[in-house]
Amino acid sequence: MTNRRLRVTVFLLALTCYLAVGYWLQVRHGFILGDALARVSAAQAVLFSRDPHLAAIGFIFTPLTAVVQIPAIALSPLWPDMAERAFSGTIMSAVFMAGAVIQIMSMGTDRGLPRGYVLAITALFALNPMIIFYGSNGMSEAPFLFFMSWAVRRLIMWMVDDDVHHLVTAGGIAMGLAYLTRYDAVACIAAAGVLVGATTYLRARPNPRMRRALLDMIMVSGPGLAAFLGWAGVSWLITGEGFGQFTSQYGNAAILEQSGHSAPAFGEGLAFAVVCITLLAPTLIPLALLAFARRRRTPDWHVLAAPVAIYGAALTFQALSYATGSTFPFLRFYIIAIPLAACLAMLAVPDGVLVPAKRRGKFAPVRRPAEQAGRRRPWIAYAPVAATFAVAIPVTAWGMGQPEFAPQEYALGAVLAPQPDSVVERKAIEHSIAASFSTERAIADYLERLDLPDGSVIVDSEYGFAIVAASKRPRMFVVPSDPDFTAMLNEPGAHGVKYMLAIPREGRGTADALNLRYPTLYDTGADIAILEVEVPNDGDSQPDWRLYRVNDVSPAA
Structure with missing residues (x-):
């Protein structure tokens, strides 16, 4: 099977899985998260409100997750569950999460890794319980993971072959659309600019190094900056507020104040973030050490900087946001640790034959012929890394059942293992969450x-x-x-x-x-x-x- 057919097959399998889970949770059991239904309602307002217009989509959330649901919402008069049970949100998140699965798989096929190993890491990522849940529930995590993984994959390839096409895709498409999905992306856009600028400056010889570095920075971060300024400008023109998520009576800051949530001590907030990251990617540090040990003597050792900088920027943004009292204590905000661990698992093993560049740049690292030979290596070179990555599945499944860290996920127990006769307080809370709306x-x-x-x-x-x-x-x-x-x-x-x-x-x-x-x-x-x-x-x-x-x-x- 060719790589293209393999990608199509894996995409369809993942898409079917996430759609089925979403249908079972939301349509059959009515388990719907509030933010997902709010995005459905915003898309519905564009088509079916008393005054249908695009601005009815609102300016608290960034718009992409609701905009892409409009075609599905158009079918709601024929099938009301598309809006009532938020199944249009399920379609949105399932498509994007299946796309994220393909980006993770392509990180391995781009490097010519053995197909069995690539499929193992891909399956462990796709079947992680957090990935399944957020690939099926209509929240913004799925498109955010897709765009960030797409950007990281292209930046890794750019560091290998200096092909400008990768910067155009990573910055011009993935980063810009990522900001229209989640505000977290602003940190990733800044990190990408610094990473690309520094990399170009260090390897561009002779002068003008600074001009080349500046051009590459603009190429990768300029579209994201344009999305940032454009969305703020449109919001200000229509509502009078450039950043409604932070200044509006419906934004996070207002919700925290209205709900009586007090900001944690800064150290406690950072400790909470560390625990959440550990629950989602418990072997992140061992995988990073294995990847560093594998890469430190290769010409493209610096490829490790791409996932660490981009995924790490999102994690840092969320950790600081919670530690400073501007967001909520939700496990899902750190979900990007899962693709970070998967990416490190792809980089922690010997390379095969890398996919050829469309236009190899003059500053690409020179690879020795032996490194491109793609010789077969025994399974022992890959099995320990796959086993290390696999630890995340049971740990994350356990972590999702801890209400102090996963208040939005632990109520899944009311659907997965219902106890209708239980009088335990936790089961009563689980039932009330599952019955939301x-x-x-x-x-x-x-x-x-x-x-x-x-x-x-x-x-x-x-x-x-x-x-x-x-x-x-x-x-x-x-x-x-x-x-x-x-x-x-x-x-x-x-x-x-x-x-x-x-x-x-x-x-x-x-x-x-x-x-x-x-x-x-x-x-x-x-x-x-x-x-x-x-x-x-x-x-x-x-x-x-x-x-x-x-x-x-x-x-x-």
């Missing part, structure tokens, strides 16, 4: 049965996104992305609003637009509405809801 789906069903006209129900999308996403009639809702939201909120009765969905004015509810305009709405109806239904919430960390009927302001009333 069932209440919101019930509210959406209730409102649909009322047969209301468009623009009849006003709700803030901070928590209400789950109700809108679950509805077969999203045009029934008035949400903050609608241009007339403020006018309808100020005078709901005069603008045809019949119902208001309210949440308690506490925690994140203090930033709810309805609570900001009517502080007593949830408790009393604020003299503009009458309580019709109260709905206790079954989901973990989800608010109770009250549906208020707006007072009739017609002359007859």
Whole structure:
């Protein structure tokens, strides 16, 4: 089987696996993470809101993960679970994670490694429980891993053959799109620029070394910088805030403050990050030492700098973000340690025949003929490294069951090993997390049965996104992305609003637009509405809801 056919086969196998897991978790069991459903709701607003427009996608998250779901969301009138159960998110993450699997595999085939070894490392990466989970749940981890692994792979090849095509792909495509997926990428973009600039400066002889180094830096980091400035500029023009994730009432900083989370001591925050990285890649240091021992006497020994710098920049960014109190204690934020370990496993064994360069640069390291001979080596040269990498699977599976480090993953136990009769507090919490958004789906069903006209129900999308996403009639809702939201909120009765969905004015509810305009709405109806239904919430960390009927302001009333 040729390498191309092998890549297609592996991609389809991984894609099928992640789609099946996503269908089982989200459609069959309703296990949906909030950020994944929020992205689905954003994509839905672009097509099916009262005022469909691209800016309805929002500016808290970077846009790519929601934009690529729009074609799948277009099918939601035919299959409501595409939006209601966030299966469009599953499709997005499954495609990107299958692509990340191919990038990891290609790191081995690019170096001419034995096919059995390449497939073993690829399978260990693809079947890691964190990779399976985030390849199927619609979160942003899958596209981020894909773009970062694509960039690292191309930078490794650039260091080997100085082919400018690799810099164009790594910087012009992968890095730019990575920033439109996750804010973490800004650290990787900066690290890539420093790495490429330093490498070119050191090996470009004779002068002008500085000019060549500067050009290469611009080539690899310029598109990412353009994406950074472009997204901030568009956000500022439309919302008045360039970085809504950090300054908006819906951003991380505001959520942390509203939820009462206090920043950890700096040392404790770094220790938390180290533990998470260890849970995800417990043999990272041994693999790094094996790779260094293998590479230190070869002409392209510096290829190790690419994965360490790029993947390491993302890990450092997350560790410092948590240690300084600007993000959450989530295991998933350190998931990039898994492809880092896989990449090191590909570099910790003897090379075969490297894939030929399309345009070998004049500063490429000279390889001795013996190094390109690709002679067969005994399995003992590869088995210890594969076994070292394999340790991650049981350790990570155990770590995902530790609520203090994996609060978003440990509730999988309620689906994988349900104990409905258990009265243990942890099992009760697991069940409530697994049942997240069932209440919101019930509210959406209730409102649909009322047969209301468009623009009849006003709700803030901070928590209400789950109700809108679950509805077969999203045009029934008035949400903050609608241009007339403020006018309808100020005078709901005069603008045809019949119902208001309210949440308690506490925690994140203090930033709810309805609570900001009517502080007593949830408790009393604020003299503009009458309580019709109260709905206790079954989901973990989800608010109770009250549906208020707006007072009739017609002359007859």
